[in-house]
Amino acid sequence: VTDHHQIGEVAQTVGLSLRTIRYYEEIGLVTPSGRSGGGFRLYTEADIARLGLIKDLKPVASSLETMGELLDCADRLASGDGDRGELGRRLGLAVDQAMQRCAQLQTRLDAARDALNRLAAVAVERAR
Amino acid sequence: VTDHHQIGEVAQTVGLSLRTIRYYEEIGLVTPSGRSGGGFRLYTEADIARLGLIKDLKPVASSLETMGELLDCADRLASGDGDRGELGRRLGLAVDQAMQRCAQLQTRLDAARDALNRLAAVAVERAR
């Protein structure tokens, strides 16, 4: 089991660019668990899962900073570092906010589809 | 019927910031139909509808440049400026691409909801 993957492989499987993955490291979102002798970033399965979670949450995050705070809450809950009640409340609040952004995005997406259907009708109608 | 509205009123009804509306003018997306004596931008109902359309399409547009090309096609179809068949095909293609982006965004939105549900479960589970 080779639990250390190079950044190119990670980018491929998660669906993010090399630059994006490096940027997330720059701002402290995901730090690779190790480095090779030559300085190559080495990611574990856990690192990859974290990048996947970030990618999934991204469309409904207000910024990468708030994303970091959310992940920090989840991390500290998992590791038991801090008041569980307080952390649970904070995580719940962050999730609620993101859920509201889900609903907003869904509404906007539906509006986009409606607008596109109207445009499609114009396209074929004028063609005849 | 006062068919000329100031930018603040337009921003309120459409749901865009003043800066965004001015920026869309800067890049040639929406030019107000008139100006007052003192230089105030004056928008007609048609201008407002165009801004509303842009806002609706924005979540599924790849860039404001491609959005401009799509609107240009629609404009020329409406005004009869150019080959209807060619314009219809181009608009249809642009709409198809946007529809594909709709589907992608829907997939990502569903993934975000799943991830949030898992996080919500973590939040309450650890609180107990």
Next chain:
DNA sequence: TTGCTCCTCACGTCACGTGAGGTGGC
């Protein structure tokens, strides 16, 4: 040795946000 993948700067880009300083119209 040759490729391919990776590295670190560092400047560029897109879509705006945010004042700074000034004017218009009821």
Next chain:
DNA sequence: TTGCTCCTCACGTCACGTGAGGTGGC
């Protein structure tokens, strides 16, 4: 005259894209 809304620069920001020049490991 006082507010409120608008105006034009112009610099700042966020989330990366895109080379430039150099190294590592099979």
